[in-house]
Amino acid sequence: MAHEYDPQTLKRVQGVILDILKDFKAICAKYGIPYFAFGGTAIGAVRHQGFIPWDDDIDVCMLRSDYERFLSVAPNELGDKYDLLTIENTDGYVLPFAKLSKRGTVFLEATDTNRTYTSGIFLDIFPYDVLAMDEKKRAKQIKKAWFWARMCVMRDYGEVKLPDTLTGAKRSLASAAAHTVHGILKLFRISKKSLYRRYLKAARMYEDIEDTYVTDFSGMAPDKMYFLKSDLFPPQEMPFEDTTISMPRDPHPHLTLQFGDYMTLPPEEERTNHYPAVLEFGDE
Numbered sequence: 156m157a158h159e160y161d162p163q164t165l166k167r168v169q170g171v172i173l174d175i176l177k178d179f180k181a182i183c184a185k186y187g188i189p190y191f192a193f194g195g196t197a198i199g200a201v202r203h204q205g206f207i208p209w210d211d212d213i214d215v216c217m218l219r220s221d222y223e224r225f226l227s228v229a230p231n232e233l234g235d236k237y238d239l240l241t242i243e244n245t246d247g248y249v250l251p252f253a254k255l256s257k258r259g260t261v262f263l264e265a266t267d268t269n270r271t272y273t274s275g276i277f278l279d280i281f282p283y284d285v286l287a288m289d290e291k292k293r294a295k296q297i298k299k300a301w302f303w304a305r306m307c308v309m310r311d312y313g314e315v316k317l318p319d320t321l322t323g324a325k326r327s328l329a330s331a332a333a334h335t336v337h338g339i340l341k342l343f344r345i346s347k348k349s350l351y352r353r354y355l356k357a358a359r360m361y362e363d364i365e366d367t368y369v370t371d372f373s374g375m376a377p378d379k380m381y382f383l384k385s386d387l388f389p390p391q392e393m394p395f396e397d398t399t400i401s402m403p404r405d406p407h408p409h410l411t412l413q414f415g416d417y418m419t420l421p422p423e424e425e426r427t428n429h430y431p432a433v434l435e436f437g438d439e
Contacts, residue, residue, distance in 0.1 A: 205396035211428045222282035247271030249308045253280040259437030284358040286368040299357035300372040310347045313337040
C-alpha cells in the first residue's frame with residue numbers, strides 16, 4: 156500500500172505536477188517535439204482520464220533525438236520557474252533521464268534521502284533509444300548500458316539502492332563492492348560525465364537503424380519492455396484531468412507488457428507512489 160498522503164496534500168501535489176505538464180506541453184508544441192505518456196501516467200489517462208487516484212508523478216517519454224532537442228531548447232523557455240535536472244548539469248544527479256523540477260518547491264522521496272542534489276515537485280522525461288534487433292546484440296547492448304548507468308551512480312554515491320531480492324550475505328557483499336567501486340572512481344578522479352558518455356555510447360549504438368525496437372535503458376526491464384516505433388507513432392491526444400496528454404498510437408502493448416490487466420485496480424498493498432520524506436510547496 157502506498158504511504159498515505161492526506162487527500163488535500165495529494166491533490167495539491169497533483170495540481171502542481173499538472174501545471175508542470177502544461178508548461179512542458181507548451182514547449183513541445185512550440186517546437187514540434189513529440190512525446191508520449193508512460194507507465195502509471197498512461198494507465199491514468201486510459202483508466203481514469205487523469206491521475207491514478209493515489210499517484211503523485213507524471214512520466215513522459217521521447218525518442219532520443221526529440222529528447223536532445225527538448226534539452227537544447229527548454230532552458231531558454233523555462234525562465235526561472237523550473238530547473239531541468241540532468242546528469243550533465245546537476246551535481247549529485249545520477250539518473251540517465253531528466254527531471255523538470257519546480258523551483259521554490261521541495262520533494263525528497265522517502266526512498267532517496269541520501270541524495271546530494273535538490274529537487275522540487277517534478278515531471279520525469281525518459282529518452283527512448285533504439286534496441287538491437289538481433290537477440291545476442293540486444294543482450295550485449297543492455298548489459299553495457301546497465302553497467303555504465305550503475306557506474307554513474309557509484310561515482311557519486313557509496314551507499315546505493317539494492318534490489319529487495321538481494322538479501323543476507325549477497326546483499327552485504329554487493330554493498331561492500333559498491334563502496335569499493337565508489338572509492339576507486341573517486342581516487343582516480345574518473346568523472347561522472349565520462350562514465351555517462353560510455354552509457355550513451357551503449358544506449359545509442361544502433362540509433363541509425365530504421366524500423367526497429369525502442370526502449371528505455373534506464374528502466375527495470377529493457378529486455379522485456381521494448382516496442383516497435385509503429386506502436387508509438389503517430390501519438391494521440393487523450394483527456395487527462397482538465398487538459399490532454401499525448402499517448403502512444405496504440406497504448407495497449409505498452410501497458411499490457413508492463414502491467415498485465417491494467418484496467419483492473421491493483422490490490423491496496425500494491426498501490427505505490429513516491430511518498431516524500433520532505434515536501435514543501437514554497438509560494439504555491
